[in-house]
Amino acid sequence: MALIFKIVAAEEWRTAAAAGVFLGAEVDRTDGYIHFSTAAQAPETAAKWFADRADLILVAVEADALGPALRWEPSRGGALFPHLYGPLPLAAVAWARPAPLKPDGRHDFGELAC
Secondary structure, three states: EEEEEEEEEEHHHHHHHOOEEEEEOOHHHHHHEOOOOOOOOOHHHHHHHHOOOOOOEEEEEEEEHHHHHHHEEEOHHHOEEEEEEEOHHHHHHHHHHHEEEEEOEEEOOOOOOO
């Protein structure tokens, strides 16, 4: 099972959990797709876009469950990032857990399986 990761504000994730589907954060809706990262990309994504935010949830999603709506497209430095063109069905979520800040200011994601 290949996992991809979404970093999302806890309040937005609570709303999605109640609705049974995640339609994306504001930036996702503006860009027209939901931004994801691989396990290797997630720490840099958090540092770049979510620095100092302690209210985050890390969501692990089964990439294969998303079908053709998931596309791998070049982004930072030409690296391929997973983008979902459509809503995220919660049935594709393997797990979701808090991503607290460590004393050094980086987010603690624990062990991430790819």
